[in-house]
Amino acid sequence: MQGLVGQGLTGQNRGNGPASPPEHPVQTGLTIDSLPADSALDGRGPLFDQIKRAVAGQILRGRWQAGQRLPNEAELSSLYGVSRQTVHKAIALLAREGFLVRRRRAGTFVATGRRDRFALPIEDIGDVVAREGRVYEFRIRDRRSLRNGEGIRWPDLPDGTPILALECLHFSDGTPIQHERRLVNLDVVPEVVDESFDVVAPSRWLVDRVPWSSADHTVRAVNATAEMAALLGVEAGAACLSIRRQTMHLSRPVTLVHFLSVGDRFTLSGSSITDSATELNL
């Protein structure tokens, strides 16, 4: 029963039946030029969403420029013919999504902050392979229990902490595409010593089991060493994508992993969408 995937939400387009804002008094004299036609609410979905769309639309269309001050909540309220609470909810959400900046007493401003917060999603290799319709397999090459500092050192972890060290290879349709070297903090995840990883890959096992609160990533390009080249079935020196990830939970390191993937068999890709734009369909 916990299947549940996409939350369906969003009231459909009911033909703005109840209490639509027909003839509000319009408060002629005011700050911002009376809004042009395309600032009107569109009647689709909840009021606060309509207002979000209307405001974000003004910004995305460049009508409200970065740094410019918006009408205050009371003005917007009478402008759109809804209560201040409803305006507040819409505007506060847009601010939370980074479109606006609000300062008490000063007002609400279009965020100057350049919207260059591109974000690249990093997915589980198994998911990627499966999504491409290929057969995913993995093989554990090595598995050792030891203490930090004994041959291997995990910088963010105190020496002596018990850790599990894993090494494994990932395959797509039988071709090796990624090498993984992983350390797991046994103080945080002691159960992992009882897991054979016959069926579930370590990354998936961990992600299913341990919540994390933060993750650090470093992505770089490196030339394959002779050893790695042999494992991955490419020539020495082939360009490889190297991903290092450390996840933390409640300020404690959980796992440190190093992925190495063949450059022309694996790419990171994804689309970042401005939160609002998603809902806005702009």
Add this chain to the structure above:
Amino acid sequence: MQGLVGQGLTGQNRGNGPASPPEHPVQTGLTIDSLPADSALDGRGPLFDQIKRAVAGQILRGRWQAGQRLPNEAELSSLYGVSRQTVHKAIALLAREGFLVRRRRAGTFVATGRRDRFALPIEDIGDVVAREGRVYEFRIRDRRSLRNGEGIRWPDLPDGTPILALECLHFSDGTPIQHERRLVNLDVVPEVVDESFDVVAPSRWLVDRVPWSSADHTVRAVNATAEMAALLGVEAGAACLSIRRQTMHLSRPVTLVHFLSVGDRFTLSGSSITDSATELNL
């Protein structure tokens, strides 16, 4: 604001009489075991934030497991001694951040969705270099106005659309670190033809000027061709990070850019933090 906790944050919990819920008899037998000590509110910040922390804490500590159902708003309300609106705000925000899934009539559940939405921020090269305390420079190597399909083809753009093609190099302390090849849709950004890019780099100029609603990225590792190697001052075959980005605005392509960076001089890195964890300080 990280000063002392201080500020009498008002509205402490229960006890305060004014029209609190009509003293319903605590509903003994029910859903969640009466919450242990660490589920109490901590008195820091607004009530809805305290409730967010309390609930997210239960989840992150594994006390409320994935798929499990939470007490309903009314129960939480009497549990924490706040109004349903306040509980609703906290829970709705957690749901919006992906911690919870809510279904009408059914209730609120801890999200099973694996929290594997790692995201990697992709920054402007100029920002990165500057942050490292190095001197950033760039040089335009080529600049041409042409129409799509004439020698260059931008797949997502109709043939014949006027475009500006740029090629430039980015330097850190005088060392070349990134090569950029960029196409700009002149139908969307006609002003760009009047910009010399003497001072501001194209990426920065665009990001400051044109809002975007979505961006596609592809990151891969490639071996430097002889030509690129010469430009970047490395040996042919050196591993390079290749980033392709297309940004769209209102469903129209704005710019398509191809970055190539020397593997050992440039890395992508960043930390993804669960939205809530930020505020939670967990």
Add this chain to the structure above:
DNA sequence: TCGGAGATAATGTATGTACATAATCTTTCG
């Protein structure tokens, strides 16, 4: 002119109330 005290204007939070919406559960009737 400067500095500070106080007024003011904007957003932020909390509560109450009412009703809408969507599942789920229950009952009833063929």
Add this chain to the structure above:
DNA sequence: CGAAAGATTATGTACATACATTATCTCCGA
């Protein structure tokens, strides 16, 4: 027994009200 109709329950939205919190502005006096 099973399907349709209705009751129930939990969340979702909207509005009103009240007060808290903070910058900012104004004005007054040394």
